Amino acid sequence: MTKINEIFKEHGIRLTQQRKEIFKILLNISQPVSANYIHNLLKNKLEKSRLSTVYRNLNTFKDLGIIKEVSSVNNNKKLYELSIGSNHHHHLICTKCGEMEPLDCPLEGYEDELKKKTDYKIIDHSINIYGICPDCINKTQKK
Ligand SMILES: [Zn+2]
Ligand SMILES: [Zn+2]
Known part of the structure; x- marks a missing residue:
């Protein structure tokens, strides 16, 4: 978790509860996942999480180089995975x-x-x- 704290601080962006949770989800999974998948997991933890916010946060992560977008082959859906740390x-x-x-x-x-x-x-x-x-x-x- 330290590394992501540093990255957010460096860019002056607040590490919100939802951003932390999204990061944890991505950290614990070895396959790329969709925004919907993340949203479904988040709903159990954070009542107010909306799919549009998940998308916005994923874009923030992407801009910071923390995650990258891969597209799935069979349905062209966008999937996300971490691009930092041991998960490479x-x-x-x-x-x-x-x-x-x-x-x-x-x-x-x-x-x-x-x-x-x-x-x-x-x-x-x-x-x-x-x-x-x-x-x-x-x-x-x-x-
Ligand atoms: Zn096959
Ligand atoms: Zn490599």
Whole structure:
């Protein structure tokens, strides 16, 4: 939690109760989630939380670089996941059913190398790997 406190302070933005709760939800989940999903969980904790506020807060998080938007393959819905801290990972995505598996990042050493080679300050990277999941392979084979 410390890190997010610092980020908000740095930007002079108040860390409201709802923002804290949203952050906690994202921290505890390994898959990208929709605003609706977050809203449903929040309703149990914070009575007054509205979907529009959730969207607004998610945008604030995005502007601060705390979360990033990924779009789900099967229905083009916007999903959100943390982009800071130990939660950094990549996705293996099934193009048939849209299932996503989190993958560990293989690129940390490479970023350091690249920094040395190019003098760039490396900020971020993103990789998705696409394929067909075992379930979907089984389904097509049975037909
Ligand atoms: Zn699949
Ligand atoms: Zn990575």
